[in-house]
Amino acid sequence: MIYMSQPEGFEMKGSKPLVCLLKRSLYGLKQAPRQWYKRFDDFIIHQNFTRSNYDWCVYTKVFSDGSRMYLLLYVDDMLLACKDPREIQILKKQLSSEFDMKDLGPAKKILGMEIVRNRSQQELFLTQGSYLKKVVKRFGMDSCKPVNGPIGRQFILSSSQSPKTQSLCQEFHIPVQ
Structure with a gap:
């Protein structure tokens, strides 16, 4: 619980030593980011997303056809990824009905x-x-001159190097190819 002294102009006459119990977190308080995250987490879990066990700011949603939507959250920035743009628009509508947000395209x-x-x-x-x-x-x-790094140019990463086994794909929420 968080308490605060009565703000100037809102004191009750004869009750100077009283304090106020905050029912909501205030912007700028140490607990505000945590309270915001808890509210966001509750909302997004209610939308059938699953929070990653490895990073609590990564959420996935699996659709009936097996496709997925990924939501990445960093402080107050969000990145959505999904094959179906309609699903992204649906989620954006749901989010904007619950939170003040800007769609940056x-x-x-x-x-x-x-x-x-x-x-x-x-x-x-x-x-x-x-x-x-x-x-x-x-x-x-x-103004320094560049030098080659420790990895040679012959090393090129490709999708064929990504996990193919069912267990690794499930662990990292990657669709099996």
Whole structure:
């Protein structure tokens, strides 16, 4: 429980030493982020999402056809991913009816990562180029010459390297290919 002293102008005459019991968290209090997360978590679980055991800010929802929707939450930013754009619109409507929110459209950037899509070739790229340039500049190394890293250029990651076994796919909520 959180108590606060009576705000100026709201004191009850003759009851100066009384305090107020807060029924809701106030923005700026230490408990406010936790209270907001609990409210969000209750709401999203009620929408048939499952919270990840590994990261409590990752939620998944499995539809009757076996497809999934992923919801990633970071403080007050959210990223939704689903094959069916109609399902995303339905969830956005539900969220906006419960919370004040802005729809920023298709994600272009999250957590310092830029998201680049080539829809015609069904490709998705994540890059941290601008973030890395910002870090290099912050440490005064933007005029330094680049050198190769410890991993050779011959190492190219592909989808064929992703988990294929049922147990690994279930553990990380990845559809089996």
